[in-house]
Amino acid sequence: MIRSALAFRDILEDRRNECSNFLWVSRVLSPYAPCKEYSKIGPKQHKMLVLKSRKIQDLIDEISFKSELPPKDVERRVKIILDEIGFNKHTSTIRWLGLFLTKVCCRVCRGIYFNTDGIDQLRRHMDGGIPVIYVPSHRSYADFILMSYLLFTLNIEIPAIAAGMDFHGMKGMGTVLRNTGAFFMRRSYNDDNLYWDTFRQYVHQLVTKNSAGIEFFIEGTRSRSCKSLPPKFGLLTMILRAFLTGEVPDILFVPINISYDRVMEERLFAYELLGVPKPKESTSGFFKSLSMVNEKYGSIYIDVGSPISVKDFFGSRLDKTKNHLIPQHLQILGPYEKKEISSFAEHIVNAQQHLTVLSAFNLIATVLNNNLLMRKNILRLDELVTDVMWIRNILDKFGALSNLKYPRENIMDALDVHKNLVQMDDESNITLVQDSVILADGTKFKAHALSDATMTLAVPFVMLQIYVNPVLYYTINQSILVTIIKNYETHLVSKDRLYDDYVFLRSLMSNEFVLFEYNNKKDFWKSLESCVDLEAISKLDETTYGIGKNEKIQDLFANLLMPFIQTYYLVCIVINNVNIDSCPEKRILRDSQERIERIANSKPNQFVHPYTLNLDSIGHCLSILVKMNILYRERVKGEMMYNTKPNVMLVNMIRNMEKYVPLKEDLQLTSFKNKL
Amino acid sequence: MGKKTGDANKSCGRVDVQSVIPKRRQDLLKWNGWGYNDSKFVIKDGIVHFTGNRYPIGELALPYFTQWAKDVLGLDLQSVRDSKPPPTSSSYPPPNVSDQVLNGIANLEVSYSVDVVDRVVRAHGHTLHDIHTLREGTFERIPDVVVWPQSHDDVAKIVRFADDNNLVVIPFGGGTAVSGAVECPRNEPRTIISLDTSQMNSILWVDGENLVACCESGIIGQDLERELGKLGYMTGHEPDSFEFSSLGGWVATRASGMKKNVYGNIEDLLVHVKMVTTKGVLEKSCQVPRMSCGPDFNHVILGSEGSLGVVTEVVLKIRPLPQCKKYGSVVFPDFESGVKCMREIARERCQPASVRLMDNEQFKFGQSLKAVPGMLGFLVDEFKKLLLTKLKRFDLNKMCVMTLLFEGGKKEVEDHEKRIYAIAKKYGGIPAGETNGLRGYMLTFVIAYIRDLAADFSVVAESFETSVPWDRALALCRKVKHRIAIECNRRNIKHHFVCCRVTQTYDAGCVIYFYFAYNYVNHSDPVQVYEEIEDVARDEILAVGGSISHHHGVGKLRKKWYPATVSQVGVGLFRNIKKELDPNNVFATGNLVEAKL
Incomplete structure (x- = not known):
């Protein structure tokens, strides 16, 4: 599907023009179910069918036999679990919510856009008798409300939506969500078999019986950094089961990206990234957030991608015949299938990434951020417009879809929407808004207790970075390449060497930016070519590459990557210094932040990007070290413990990274040397 | 069982049966299609009619069916695609047989023919490929000589002669195979003899005490049941092809009858069997209900598909009517x-003689075969009444129908009906009357004729079947239909029709029978495309856990899935059986596995 900003339509347009929103929400509803072949089954009957399923009945017998409880008691427990999980459907709640949302959105949003061709394509697939799973990106609580609102508007039945238990806890709100189709999944790692078997069966039933389909967030949680998160496999595996065991002919996954001009939770996210824990979801918190009705949130883009057929994806790679001698309900998935599931998950996230719509503010933030990293604090509007258009042209070449039809106007609009973060004075100078942060005494930090001064400096930068991050999806490979070449003293490098270094940095960043190994080569060639085109890199001959003429673009690309490498480097140093068998994750987070804060304060001449403090990247760094077998971790009593004893691989890793970071630290290798 | 008709324990000796089907098959049966010459769908004044009065829909206009065919299959009644005329001696090369061999055959004192039509009508079964070739092309290889043995001894003579003279023998029964089993292997350089068993069709004796009858293998279903019926008995074996298929063919393909729930499949009915091989006759020494005596060689004969020898005489169980x-x-x-x-x-093991379930597509198709127009369109009267009263909440595009056939004593049948309707009620089923049941079974016989009508209007159609465990049955139906729809779409096929029915039930699973048809106007190679689609449908079936076949057999058509089904060890075992019984590959049918001898 060729993407074009022209294919987007505003769903609020009709709402603004009609004389009564009330009449609209109370229209006769006969929503279209994607899988017509399934008979309509009510939510109650759904739970009943799960309870009566062979699997659950067997489980009840087994538990009651083992625990010597009467089966009735066990069955009651299952019923309670099902009541906790199960979605509901109250048309009146949906209508009222629809009205409420119409009023709010018309007020705070410029528009909610969806791509008509994506929806057309979805509708074309709907008659196939195949279950449909909506998989939106997750950047805000607003995601699933907007999804439901979109489907309500388009007369498509609202699916069963997987939601976290934290919502379940919200008084009143939990019920509203449930009534609009949410079903609840416990997050924490518990080994309550009865719960998980029931939940699994419930999901299975949804796939094989629910005509409206399922919606779930493959990233598992809202991404605080506005970048994609590595996919989670739990729920996906449960959904795919019905296909892998041969019960349904196919399953269609519809990747969706919801891009916001301004994320409702931006400030909260910035705080959370810095370690001020998010407040527990509560209804009063929700109503507090209603104060947002006085703010502006610009436009929202819902880009609905081409449905991905699992059958086509797996093709003939899965040999299902080996399962034939086992009853269908007893089949287990083997390691091979699990591997395939993870590559499928990656495929979906990749598809979501492709569907990003960049807003004017993403570009503004990139320009501003770059400017600040170049140690320029003030930017004039004219410069901003020029640079935004410059970046836009680059991103266009990389396949980005950005919404900038009327550049100056769109930029002014964006500045207005984000006036809490970016300000323009009378002389058209544009600067970050630095509201001083004074945290209440006793504020609990997740990791290191940052000083108010640090917080004051960091919050706006982190907020800004949240808007830069989506751009990084398009430039990460180029950033890596330019960073590498810049750090060769001769500024010359052979193709093979460049590729090796590229693979090293790319693997290191693969968690952070959700990059997939199978794309390594393809992305390398594509981005190298584009760098040569843009003169960021020059091609000397078939095997040698050197630095290009365009310094401005080199700086831009390198600056984009810099905070991340810096964080990773410092985290490795910290781990190397901790040197104990079993170090709690919290300590690494704390030490890392503490160290970064100290460096920033001790080197006034050097600008340390405050985003290096963010816990999200520190977490990604730990995960990737574990994935690369450099670090070993295990869960002990609910907490992650790391073995940080001296480690040659870690030291090598630090050495490898060193050349790319401006702030080098001494490696304390004494203890290590002794051991050698 | 209730009171028997006729005398209890009635026995008798040899009954020479006057078969419905003459020795010159083509005088009664279509040479290029299914069934009787006088029974076919024709177009009169733009409306489909069924000719002849052999079937209940005979001599009736079928306006709804006409509309159905136009809507569903995009039938264009204006563009008729005529069949070729019957073959003449110039259509095929002269028989590949030496005078010496012909003299040898004449000396065996069995009837034989080298006439081209005789040879062509025995060169094929009833696969889509066969019929399409008859109508539009020529076979690459047909038998060179047709022989008509009249007894077991005749068969033994012929097989010995063939083995001595390096000839090929392909046994031919009713000619209704849908696996390509009777087709001649394309590259066979030797003389191919088609051994037509139709003239050895006597009932040799009937034993009322033990309730068994010994029959020659060439007897066809309707003759067998008619003659046994005169004596107050029946076998109860009714495959859909039972008007034309033969006892020997049933044994050789492991046939299954509609009423197997009461009477059993062919392997349950078979008590004793003789098979002539090149090494002599394979048979057991006694005619007992069961025996523990090593692996049961009856099961080497059952399903051998003509590759190991010729089935000549069979002792079958019989039941009082x-x-x-x-x-x-x-x-x-x-x-x-x-x-x-x-x-x-099935769980309750209370199946009536037959119980079948048609899906919605087949249900609607069946309803369209109604003759007289009425108020509610194509629905037959009984359904109309129901629809107006009890079925208001039924979705016409989702509902489906189960057809039932009860046999037994009067009281027994009554009780049985009650029991079935009580179970049905639990699943939302509502009894819909006798007429609809009867129609369902009538349809079974008539549906085979539709393919010939379809062929006149550029539609190819074929059926295929499978067996599957209960827990996978629904998924199998869905997946096959889905896959076919995708494949048709991919090939730009605008009109296709696929429907299925559950035709047999067992303790551990059931049988599913698919019909698939598509309109190939603007497409070349319809048969090849059809076969490609059926192939992927079969892959899909196997992927869900269904089988290669429940009763059609493997033949040449499904050979490629045989090794995966029985394992390489199984293939080796079959090869060695073949090597032992037929070292010179006289029975070079090429069925099941390629004989590498």
Whole structure:
């Protein structure tokens, strides 16, 4: 599907023009179910069918036999679990919510856009008798409300939506969500078999019986950094089961990206990234957030991608015949299938990434951020417009879809929407808004207790970075390449060497930016070519590459990557210094932040990007070290413990990274040397 | 069983049967299509009619069916695609047989022919490929000589002669195979003899005490049941092809009859069998109900598909004719409820003689074969009444129907009906009357004729079947239909029709029978495309856990899935059986496995 900003339509347009929103929400509803072949089954009957399923009945017998409880008691427990999980459907709640949302959105949003061709394509697939799973990106609580609102508007039945238990806890709100189709999944790692078997069966039933389909967030949680998160496999595996065991002919996954001009939770996210824990979801918190009705949130883009057929994806790679001698309900998935599931998950996230719509503010933030990293604090509007258009042209070449039809106007609009973060004075100078942060005494930090001064400096930068991050999806490979070449003293490098270094940095960043190994080569060639085109890199001959003429673009690309490498480097140093068998994750987070804060304060001449403090990247760094077998971790009593004893691989890793970071630290290798 | 008709324990000696089908098959049966010459769908004044009065829909206009065919299959009644005329001696090369061999055959004192039509009508079964070739092309290889043995001894003579003279023998029974089993291997350089068993069709004796009858293998279903019926007996074996297929063919393909629930499949009915091989006759020494005596060689003969020898005489179980025979039907809101009900009936082991479940597509198709127009369109009267009263909540595009046939004593049948309807009720099923049941079974015989009509209008159609465990049955139906729809779409096929029915139930699973047709106007190679699609459908079936075939057999058509089904060890075992029984590959049918001898 060729993407074009022209294919987007505003769903609020009709709402603004009609004389009564009330009449609209109370229209006769006969929503279209994607899988017509399934008979309509009510939510109650759904739970009943799960309870009566062979699997659950067997489980009840087994538990009651083992625990010597009467089966009735066990069955009651299952019923309670099902009541906790199960979605509901109250048309009146949906209508009222629809009205409420119409009023709010018309007020705070410029528009909610969806791509008509994506929806057309979805509708074309709907008659196939195949279950449909909506998989939106997750950047805000607003995601699933907007999804439901979109489907309500388009007369498509609202699916069963997987939601976290934290919502379940919200008084009143939990019920509203449930009534609009949410079903609840416990997050924490518990080994309550009865719960998980029931939940699994419930999901299975949804796939094989629910005509409206399922919606779930493959990233598992809202991404605080506005970048994609590595996919989670739990729920996906449960959904795919019905296909892998041969019960349904196919399953269609519809990747969706919801891009916001301004994320409702931006400030909260910035705080959370810095370690001020998010407040527990509560209804009063929700109503507090209603104060947002006085703010502006610009436009929202819902880009609905081409449905991905699992059958086509797996093709003939899965040999299902080996399962034939086992009853269908007893089949287990083997390691091979699990591997395939993870590559499928990656495929979906990749598809979501492709569907990003960049807003004017993403570009503004990139320009501003770059400017600040170049140690320029003030930017004039004219410069901003020029640079935004410059970046836009680059991103266009990389396949980005950005919404900038009327550049100056769109930029002014964006500045207005984000006036809490970016300000323009009378002389058209544009600067970050630095509201001083004074945290209440006793504020609990997740990791290191940052000083108010640090917080004051960091919050706006982190907020800004949240808007830069989506751009990084398009430039990460180029950033890596330019960073590498810049750090060769001769500024010359052979193709093979460049590729090796590229693979090293790319693997290191693969968690952070959700990059997939199978794309390594393809992305390398594509981005190298584009760098040569843009003169960021020059091609000397078939095997040698050197630095290009365009310094401005080199700086831009390198600056984009810099905070991340810096964080990773410092985290490795910290781990190397901790040197104990079993170090709690919290300590690494704390030490890392503490160290970064100290460096920033001790080197006034050097600008340390405050985003290096963010816990999200520190977490990604730990995960990737574990994935690369450099670090070993295990869960002990609910907490992650790391073995940080001296480690040659870690030291090598630090050495490898060193050349790319401006702030080098001494490696304390004494203890290590002794051991050698 | 209730009171028997006729004398109890009646026995008799040899009955020479006057078969419905003459020695010159083509005088009664279509040379290029299914069934009797006088029975076919024709177009009169733009409306489809069925000719002849052999079937209940004979001599009737079928306006709804006409419309159905136009809507569903995009039939264009203006553009008729005529069949070629019957073959003449110039259509095929002269028989590949030496005078010496012909003299040898003449000396065996069996009837034989080298006439081209005789040879062509025995060169094929009834696969789509066969019929399409008859109508539009020529076979690459046909038999060179047709012989008509009249007894077991004749067969033994012919087989010995063939073995001595390096000839090929392909046994031919009723010619209704749908696996390519009777087709001649394309590259066979030797003389091919088609051994037509139709003239050895006597009932050799009937034993009322043990309830068995010994029959020659060439007897066809309707002759067998008619003659046994005169004596107050029946075998109860009724495959859909039972008007034309032969006893020997049933044994060689492991046939299954509609009423197997009461009477059993062919392997249950068979008590003793003789097979002539090149090494002599394979048979057991006694005619006992069961025996523990090593692996049962009856099961080498059953399903051998003509590759090991010729089945000549079979001792079959017989039953007294039932006192009462009653049809019935139940409608369900959807296919799934229907399947669940079938499963429950099988679990309770209370299947009537036959119980079948048609899916919605087949149900609608069946309704369209109604003759007289009425108020509610194509629905037959009984359904109309139901629809107006009880079925208001049924979705016409989802509902499906279960057809039933009860046999037994009067009281027995009554009780049985009650039991079935009670189970059906649990799954939302509502009894829908006898007529609908009867129609369902009538349809079974008539549906085979539709393909010839379709062929006149550029539609190819074929059926295929499978067996599957209960827990995978629904998924199998869905997946096959889905896959076919995708494949048709991919090939830009605008009109296709696929429907299925559950035709048999067992303790551990059931049988599913698919019909698939598509309109190939603007497409070349319709048969090849059809076969490609059926192939992927079969892959899909195997992937869900269904089988290569329940009763059609493997033949040449499904050979490629045979090794995966029986394992390489199995293939080796079969090869060695073949090597032992037929070292010179006289029975070079090429069925099941390629004979590498």
